[in-house]
Amino acid sequence: MDTLVSVFEENDLVVAFALVGGLMLVSGWLSKKLSRGRLHGSAVAILLGLVLAYWGGTVTGGEKGIADFAVFSGLGLMGGAMLRDFAIVSTAYGVDLKEIKRAGLSGALSIVLGVVLSFVVGVVIAALFGYTDAASLATIGSGAATYIVGPVTGTAVGASSDVIALSVAAGLVKSVVVMVGTPLIAPLIGLNNPKSAMAFGGLLGTTSGVAGGLAATDKRLVPYGAMTATFYTGIGCLLGPSLLYVTLRAVVGG
Amino acid sequence: MVLYGVAALAVCMLAGTLVGEVLGIAVGVDANVGGVGFAMIMLVLVSHWLRGRGKFPEPTEQGVLFWSAMYIPIVVAMAATQDVAGAIAGGPMAILAGLGAVVAGAALVPVLARIGSPAEPLPPQDADEKQEV
Numbered sequence: 045m046d047t048l049v050s051v052f053e054e055n056d057l058v059v060a061f062a063l064v065g066g067l068m069l070v071s072g073w074l075s076k077k078l079s080r081g082r083l084h085g086s087a088v089a090i091l092l093g094l095v096l097a098y099w100g101g102t103v104t105g106g107e108k109g110i111a112d113f114a115v116f117s118g119l120g121l122m123g124g125a126m127l128r129d130f131a132i133v134s135t136a137y138g139v140d141l142k143e144i145k146r147a148g149l150s151g152a153l154s155i156v157l158g159v160v161l162s163f164v165v166g167v168v169i170a171a172l173f174g175y176t177d178a179a180s181l182a183t184i185g186s187g188a189a190t191y192i193v194g195p196v197t198g199t200a201v202g203a204s205s206d207v208i209a210l211s212v213a214a215g216l217v218k219s220v221v222v223m224v225g226t227p228l229i230a231p232l233i234g235l236n237n238p239k240s241a242m243a244f245g246g247l248l249g250t251t252s253g254v255a256g257g258l259a260a261t262d263k264r265l266v267p268y269g270a271m272t273a274t275f276y277t278g279i280g281c282l283l284g285p286s287l288l289y290v291t292l293r294a295v296v297g298g
Numbered sequence: 299m300v301l302y303g304v305a306a307l308a309v310c311m312l313a314g315t316l317v318g319e320v321l322g323i324a325v326g327v328d329a330n331v332g333g334v335g336f337a338m339i340m341l342v343l344v345s346h347w348l349r350g351r352g353k354f355p356e357p358t359e360q361g362v363l364f365w366s367a368m369y370i371p372i373v374v375a376m377a378a379t380q381d382v383a384g385a386i387a388g389g390p391m392a393i394l395a396g397l398g399a400v401v402a403g404a405a406l407v408p409v410l411a412r413i414g415s416p417a418e419p420l421p422p423q424d425a426d427e428k429q430e431v
Contacts, residue, residue, distance in 0.1 A: 064371045067378075086370045093377030101383025109379040116378075123375030129334050131372045133311045134365035136338035137345055143417075144339075150413040157406065162399035169395040184391075188399040196328055213388020217396025220385055223377060225400065233407040239417035243410035247403035251334070252376055259373045264420055266369065271335045278322060278331030 049115060056118030063116065067092055087227045087260035094220060132255060132274075136267040140238075144271065147239040151272045154246025159280045162189040162249070163288050166214060178293040179203045185292070186284040187211025188218065190250050193280035200285035219253035226257025235261060238268040245269030249276030303361020306348075310341040 052059050071089035079088075097109030106112030111120035121127065144151075166188025167181045175181050183203040187194025187210065194211025197203075203211075226235070226244075234240050245254050245268065254273040258266045311334075318333025325331065345362070348354040385392070411417065 060375055061371075064374050064378075067374060068371060086374070089370070089374045090377045093374045094380060094382050096378045097380045098382040098386070100378075101381060107381045107384055109382060111379040119375045120379050123372060123377070123379045127368075127372050128376055129315075129337075130307065130311055131365050131369040132334055133314070133337045133341055134307050134362050135369055136341050137359075137362045137366060139338070139342050141339075141342055141346075146415060147417070150410045153413065154406075154410045157410070158403055161402050161406065165398040165402050166395045169391060169398055173391045184395060187392075188395045192329060210388055210392050213385055213392035214395040214399075216381055216385035217388065217393050218399050219396075220380060220382055221397055221400045225404075229404055233404055234411060235407060236419040237411075237417040238420075239414075240407055240411035244404070244407050247406050247410065248400065249403075252380070256373050256377055259370050262420065262423070263370065267338060271338055274318075274334040274338075275332040278318070278325075278327060278329045281322075281327040281329040282325055282331075 052115040053117070056115075057121050058118065059115065060118030060122040063119065064089075064122065084227065084260055086263070090223055090256050090260050094223065128252070128255065132251075132266070132270045135263070135270070139267045143238040143268065144242070147242040147268070150239065151242040151246055154243045155249070155272055155275050155279050156283075158247035158249050158276060159189050159193075159283055160288070161247070162218075162280075163284065166211075167292060175207075176296065178289065178296050180207045181296065182284065182289040182292050183207050183211045184214060185288070186280065187214035189215070189280040189284065190277050191215025191219065192277050193284050196281045197284035197289065201289050215250065218248075219250040219256075222248050222250055222253030223256035223260070226254075227260045230261045235265070238265065241265035241268035242272045246272035246276060249273050249280065251277065300357050300361040300364070303354075303358040303363075304365070305361075306344060306358070307341060307362050307365060310344060311337045313337065314340055 068089050072085035075085040075088045100110030100112055104112035108120050110116050163185040166185035170181050170184040179201040180203055183198035186197035191212045194215050195208050198208035251273050254269045258269045314337025315333040317336045318330040321331040322329050
């Protein structure tokens with residue numbers, strides 16, 4: 045047993061490849077048997093991944109899902125930002141630049157609109173839960189943008205650490221909901237072409253959420269959605285602590 | 299050589315990320331602004347240019363396509379390492395704020411997609427293509 049564990053721990057990335065392979069196999073089978081292929085195998089796999097992450101998080105009390113178990117730590121490398129971004133960039137191969145140019149205006153607009161919209165929704169919800177000071181409201185509003193914008197804004201405006209933790213949680217919820225929900229709402233919002241995918245990426249903005257959600261919907265849409273989503277966090281970090289916070293402070297006063 | 303494709307991809311990603319970092323510093327934010335997006339555009343331009351000159355043969359292409367095929371498994375690994383427990387532990391306010399932002403954003407997709415010339419849906423995939431990832 046000890047030997048097995050040490051072999052697994054020493055070859056963590058390889059364990060991850062085998063594990064995800066097994067997960068995809070089970071998911072493909074479940075997709076065919078239970079949903080007759082209506083829910084993509086990849087959507088089922090992402091869902092199973094999230095369930096495992098929840099289980100891992102509750103058992104270990106860590107923040108890296110199932111990768112908090114040492115034998116599964118390779119999943120953290122395989123699913124980490126470096127390889128994720130590497131794979132996202134590779135999906136752009138063969139993309140038609142004309143499509144991107146055609147959706148350029150709505151794509152750019154969607155990013156700014158997406159940040160402002162998430163911020164407003166987050167602020168309103170926080171206000172309903174009894175927060176009145178501009179710093180806390182702005183931090184939770186920024187968290188509703190992405191879980192990176194939340195802490196960046198919170199630190200800049202001097203919010204308390206529990207409010208910053210809440211903003212991260214709001215951003216995580218957003219990313220998980222986008223991963224799970226995108227294939228379900230795709231037909232309702234016309235998410236079936238490069239242009240709407242670019243608008244979707246800009247409006248939702250969470251790179252991990254958009255990456256997972258579009259993968260579960262139609263992999264061909266990934267490069268378009270990722271293209272706009274990748275600007276979102278930067279724009280959010282730019283607007284959150286500055287324009288949005290100042291405007292909010294003028295409205296709620298202090 | 300397959301590695302040439304992987305290397306081209308790596309150079310594009312590094313260059314794009316660097317541009318995103320510099321842009322972040324230029325506008326004064328502690329975040330990468332669009333690095334992945336710049337990398338994607340670079341990859342499209344560079345591969346298009348090299349292909350036109352016959353310098354991007356099939357094996358090189360395979361080096362890029364391999365990572366493109368690894369995309370979904372990588373996303374599955376990413377899903378399995380998310381702090382889902384943390385998200386749920388955030389309580390009703392965090393859940394409502396996150397959910398509200400998704401609903402509001404998704405509702406605007408059809409509105410924004412209407413700006414400019416209309417787009418046609420991608421051709422449907424058959425069941426095999428859906429499973430093949």
